[in-house]
Amino acid sequence: MKKSQLIYQYIREQGAVSKQDIVIGLGLSLPTITQNLNNLAELGLIDTSKKISNTGGRNATAYSYVEKARYAVGLYLNRHHINCVAVDLSGNVISLIKVRENFDLNDDNYLRKIGETVEEVKKDTGLPDDRFLGVGIAVQGLISDDGERVTYGLTLNFTGVTRADIAKYIPYHNRLFHDSAAAGYAEVWDRNDLDDAFYLSLSNSVGGAVIVANKIFEGERRKSGEIGHMTIIPKAGDRCYCGQRGCFDTVCRANVLAEYADGDLEKFFELLETKDLGARRHWNRYLEYLSIGIHNIRMLYDTKIVIGGYVGAYIEKYMEDLCTRVDARDSFKEKSERYLVPSKYKKEPTGVGAAIHMIDEFFEII
Ligand SMILES: [Zn+2]
Incomplete structure (x- = not known):
């Protein structure tokens, strides 16, 4: 893990911490920590506006993590519904829309509806575009390693369909996921037990x-x-x-x-x-x-x-x-x-899991 990731995850897990806490917690040098904290603050990923009161000395800056600094959208396309959620960096659902629409990839109106639902959920979050990470699309089928193609989609008869076909009206970074894998991932993500x-x-x-x-x-x-x-x-x-x-x-x-x-x-x-x-x-x-x-x-x-x-x-x-x-x-x-x-996620675990994958992708490039 890169040092910036280590520091970011440490703040995410610990809540508000001082620079000194990070030095002790991670055993990194002060200049390294300072430089990475500056980078993370510049990206808007951590908040530096609060203070931790110190006994004796002056109050130290509290570094805390900003849940809504980024968000991702997860779609679950199943037989009768388009389910769409927006999820913040803690995995909280910040917007949820369910549309009753029959799965039909040959119908351009259906594909358009998928795109419109994504836009609606995005808008509903009230968050600016520069915080948006992309769309995870979960479907009832097995997906190729690169998230580009449905390799087995017998339930809804769409084996061989590509990501580009499904996401025709989604003008954002996106990839496909197998529905049960996405839902399962939502359950274990961020859970140590x-x-x-x-x-x-x-x-x-x-x-x-x-x-x-x-x-x-x-x-x-x-x-x-x-x-x-x-x-x-x-x-x-x-x-x-x-x-x-x-x-x-x-x-x-x-x-x-x-x-x-x-x-x-x-x-x-x-x-x-x-x-x-x-x-x-x-x-x-x-x-x-x-x-x-x-x-x-x-x-x-x-x-x-x-x-x-x-x-x-x-x-x-x-x-x-x-x-x-x-x-x-x-x-x-x-x-x-x-x-x-x-299960922990009673509402829309599949969409949440697909979105969380997009969040993980982001954590890897910090
Ligand atoms: Zn069977």
Whole structure:
């Protein structure tokens, strides 16, 4: 890490610090620190307007970090919505817009709508253009290493499409991301207790991401964590969009529940709360299959498992039930409440993750 990055991250983690604190904390020389602090202040990344009161001597300048010194936008393009967020340097969502629009890359109006939504979110932040870092675009597909091409997009039938096609009306720096990897990254970013984890995304498709040492483990062909196609019901299960039967996706995607409530997941959970028998039956079956999936993941990775996606946003209340079912399968008498974690970002984790990648990119060039 460059010295400027070290100093910047130190201030970011510690809050307001004096120059002397940095000397002690990082063991760098005073002239080096002074020069880098001047550079960071010039970039508007740190605030020097406050003082730390010293006992005895005169008050020292407090160097603190400016959350909104830069921001990035994250898009999540899924089957029925364009979800767009703006995120500051702390990962806080500072603007969020959801537009109901069917995914159709052949329709120029759709592409235009994507561009307009980005503009709207940008405007909504009220921040000047020179603070804007770019747009991370998350899609329901696997992406090439350079973020330029969709290498597998069977769910929405857009394999082979390029970033330039999708971002036709986004005149800013941008790149593509795989949706579950983006959402998983949002969960572990800036969290010291989740260096290694499996992120399980229960949205309109089931996906996942393997996180090792705070980074997404991509695998040989970037298919690592594609848990949606793990077999849960051999032979007798429903046909998956991949062509096989009984995939995890067919029993644990959010629609399995939402379909019971006219496609409305929120309504499903309301019904469940009113002790609706049908909802209860669906939920029991869902949790049973989910516990199989979770058990398998735990056996493979032996890490914390974050339950995210649309269903993950509701799971907190039902953790006890879920843990009991997972524990019943456990071979080592382990307690799953110790390793099962509901997701932190209830709102739009995928868009947030895509934006955070753009922020990380910036941290690397400071
Ligand atoms: Zn499948």
